[in-house]
Amino acid sequence: MLGTPPAERPTMPAAARPATDSRPSETPAKRRAGRPASAVLDQAVITSAALRLIGKNGYDGLTMAALARSLNVAPSALYNHVASKQDVLVLVEDHLASLVDVSAFGAGPWDEAVRQWAWSYRDVFSKHTPLIPVIAVLPVTDAPQTLAMYETVSEGLREAGFPQERIIPSIVALESFIFGSAYDVTAPADIFNPGSMAASTPHFTAAVESLAAQGHERPADVAFNLGLEALIAGLAAQRP
Amino acid sequence: MLGTPPAERPTMPAAARPATDSRPSETPAKRRAGRPASAVLDQAVITSAALRLIGKNGYDGLTMAALARSLNVAPSALYNHVASKQDVLVLVEDHLASLVDVSAFGAGPWDEAVRQWAWSYRDVFSKHTPLIPVIAVLPVTDAPQTLAMYETVSEGLREAGFPQERIIPSIVALESFIFGSAYDVTAPADIFNPGSMAASTPHFTAAVESLAAQGHERPADVAFNLGLEALIAGLAAQRP
DNA sequence: ACCACTAAATGAATGCCATTCATTTATGAC
DNA sequence: GTCATAAATGAATGGCATTCATTTAGTGGT
CATH class of the missing domain: 1.10.357.10 (Tetracycline Repressor, domain 2)
Structure with a gap:
């Protein structure tokens, strides 16, 4: 039976929001605070980053700081999109259910x-x-x-x-x-x-x-x- | 928790004890070249204190600090008898198995x-x-x-x-x-x-x-x- | 064309946590 | 008594999730 490799890209996030089109344009460098069109984060992006992190370093490696770092963002920025780390786990779980x-x-x-x-x-x-x-x-x-x-x-x-x-x-x-x-x-x-x-x-x-x-x-x-x-x-x- | 099993630690092995009951009796067991007859802590005492704490405050309430406080002891003292918090959980688990x-x-x-x-x-x-x-x-x-x-x-x-x-x-x-x-x-x-x-x-x-x-x-x-x-x-x- | 509103980001601060370590204390063996 | 040693201390460390006041910059209404 197949395994569960880390999900590639935007695979149907989860709750709540339709979230524009999550085509992740690679925003490499620093960005200043801003609003909608240039928004870096949403739940789909967070979910796939979390899966990538888990795939690489396991669940011990999944910290809010590491997650933020992998997205070139401050840890506190995550809390605009999820209420808690538990929330991140729920997003990941729901993605896995779809597999x-x-x-x-x-x-x-x-x-x-x-x-x-x-x-x-x-x-x-x-x-x-x-x-x-x-x-x-x-x-x-x-x-x-x-x-x-x-x-x-x-x-x-x-x-x-x-x-x-x-x-x-x-x-x-x-x-x-x-x-x-x-x-x-x-x-x-x-x-x-x-x-x-x-x-x-x-x-x-x-x-x-x-x-x-x-x-x-x-x-x-x-x-x-x-x-x-x-x-x-x-x-x-x-x-x- | 739950990420990875044991990490080796230089302090003290968790295994090979006579597997107590929960009574915090002062069974001295064996003394080798031994010294302290007045020792406050041992694994049986720690186990029963942990169970009492869990019963009262749940697993969120089980911290090394709280465990030490409930025994009127400094947190670091626990590490003379247990290698890690994981060790405490193993002691508790094994006690429950006897039930x-x-x-x-x-x-x-x-x-x-x-x-x-x-x-x-x-x-x-x-x-x-x-x-x-x-x-x-x-x-x-x-x-x-x-x-x-x-x-x-x-x-x-x-x-x-x-x-x-x-x-x-x-x-x-x-x-x-x-x-x-x-x-x-x-x-x-x-x-x-x-x-x-x-x-x-x-x-x-x-x-x-x-x-x-x-x-x-x-x-x-x-x-x-x-x-x-x-x-x-x-x-x-x-x-x- | 302006402006007020607000979502999305920052970064510093908080408090809790397990764990380490140099040190002190007290005991029993000799 | 002396000494070796197990057991306890308390301060320090580094990591953690989470909070919050603040800044920034699009957007919709006028």
């Missing part, structure tokens, strides 16, 4: 669509785990692209015959599993090595070694596949 | 044990979601109580007839679902309210309203139950 692949809904069997969506969703956010605490608690109103994703999935499940009142719980269950699994992808390879405590944990140690002996490239994928197939089967059983 | 109920393993059918464990695990960590990014990536060596939990669960699944190499992936899948679901518990009640965008998301909106009409006390429990039962059924199907 999740929902194309299989309506184009094939529902379970295949769920599979494709879930793998894509996990892959996108496994590179952005610091956003998970943000999304998991974010009102959908603040994230239009995320909402659009839910709409597509909801429609898909509806057409597959799911009873209305089970659609949201099904999505939430899948999403919870996906978020947890995204963390799992980033865990160090030897996270389960019991080290000096192996002797006191024989069953666990045996299980770890037995899995290791299989020599899977990405153990996280084994667990994700197992859980996802179980969930899909379970959902299938709950349809009329 | 998770694994008592049903070996005392009944495996699926009932998993059910009880999973609900308990989710409930404990739903009040401590800021620790999830820590646990999800933490080597088991640094968390003896957490390791003990894994040992009990591994033994339970082994006795239930699970093939060795599927035990760890099964635990990981369950745990991923549990972590994601812990976030879900803390989400605001109206997180799915599409607000002014309802018109453009008819299927999603209908699904949300249909669920709301059921009037469940805790909607998060509906999704958790649904997902957990699906996972258990899926695991059952994979046994010989």
Whole structure:
């Protein structure tokens, strides 16, 4: 499944404003304070700069100062366009949601669509785990692209015959599993090595070694596949 | 937080302690060439103070300064017993792991044990979601109580007839679902309210309203139950 | 052609944070 | 007693998000 390279240019920002045409003319040098036509910043520009920064230096490198510097602007200038750093994270999150692949809904069997969506969703956010605490608690109103994703999935499940009142719980269950699994992808390879405590944990140690002996490239994928197939089967059983 | 795992530091190792309970007892442990019988701080004392602080002011209130103040000690004193704030979080996490109920393993059918464990695990960590990014990536060596939990669960699944190499992936899948679901518990009640965008998301909106009409006390429990039962059924199907 | 309005930028200042380090204190072993 | 050493201090450091008074320069109204 595809990764999530840093978004190139103006990819559909997010909330609120239509924002003129965000064709980013490279304004290289200093500029004096000014107004509209020459405005340097808007939410789309901030979002793509944040993504570039994250891609290069990770989330530790995403500071308001670094973000401003990458845009040749004073840190305080950002606050004319976003209310807080949290706001920047929301913009980034919503952009990422638009990268999740929902194309299989309506184009094939529902379970295949769920599979494709879930793998894509996990892959996108496994590179952005610091956003998970943000999304998991974010009102959908603040994230239009995320909402659009839910709409597509909801429609898909509806057409597959799911009873209305089970659609949201099904999505939430899948999403919870996906978020947890995204963390799992980033865990160090030897996270389960019991080290000096192996002797006191024989069953666990045996299980770890037995899995290791299989020599899977990405153990996280084994667990994700197992859980996802179980969930899909379970959902299938709950349809009329 | 959450950016990168451990940074090595010259001061003090976090691992290899007898893994206390929360009582701030003055257990002296062992003294090597030792000196201070009147020492105020140790890891057990720090852990229980941190828990008290979190209980009162939440994770935003957990700062090294506040922690030190609650112990009538200078902030720098903490660093004689802990290498970093991250270390404090690990101590807290490991204590919480000891609160998770694994008592049903070996005392009944495996699926009932998993059910009880999973609900308990989710409930404990739903009040401590800021620790999830820590646990999800933490080597088991640094968390003896957490390791003990894994040992009990591994033994339970082994006795239930699970093939060795599927035990760890099964635990990981369950745990991923549990972590994601812990976030879900803390989400605001109206997180799915599409607000002014309802018109453009008819299927999603209908699904949300249909669920709301059921009037469940805790909607998060509906999704958790649904997902957990699906996972258990899926695991059952994979046994010989 | 003027002018008032206001969005968008500046840069200095604030307060909080984790962490470091040179130093002091107090203890138990000898 | 003396001494080595763990444990505590308090001052300092550098980074962080955020605020605010101020400046600048287009724009719309007249």
